[in-house]
Amino acid sequence: MPTLTKLYTMQEASQHNTKDDCWVVIDGKVYDLSSYLDEHPGGDDVVLVATGKDATDDFEDAGHSESAKELMQSFCIGELDTSSPIIPELEISSKKEATEYSQKLMDLTKQYWTVPAAIVGISVVVGFLYMYKKK
Structure with a gap:
């Protein structure tokens, strides 16, 4: 039986942007890195800057190793819901x-x-x- 994957919007992911509650989005997947921030070799600041946006390019530019990519899978909590707009539409006026x-x-x-x-x-x-x- 396939496992159900939790879908998150970018808006939901961007609300988790503190050291105690830190989510990042990489390659369409949402990761909760809250428990890993202190262990991150680049420091927690690097990760905290990447919250609230798609950090795929930042992640790839940093040149992470295969072991880092494997470790990252243990922090995956779901996938990005691509059916909803990344930026919510605002009603300007009627x-x-x-x-x-x-x-x-x-x-x-x-x-x-x-x-x-x-x-x-x-x-x-x-x-x-x-x-x-x-x-």
């Missing part, structure tokens, strides 16, 4: 709010168009007076 906001912006634009127009007009008049005075 269409009704967007419409109301754009309407308010249009009203302000119509109401205050005179200020930029007056500045341009004054600039043109001052420019002509300056040119006239120079002659």
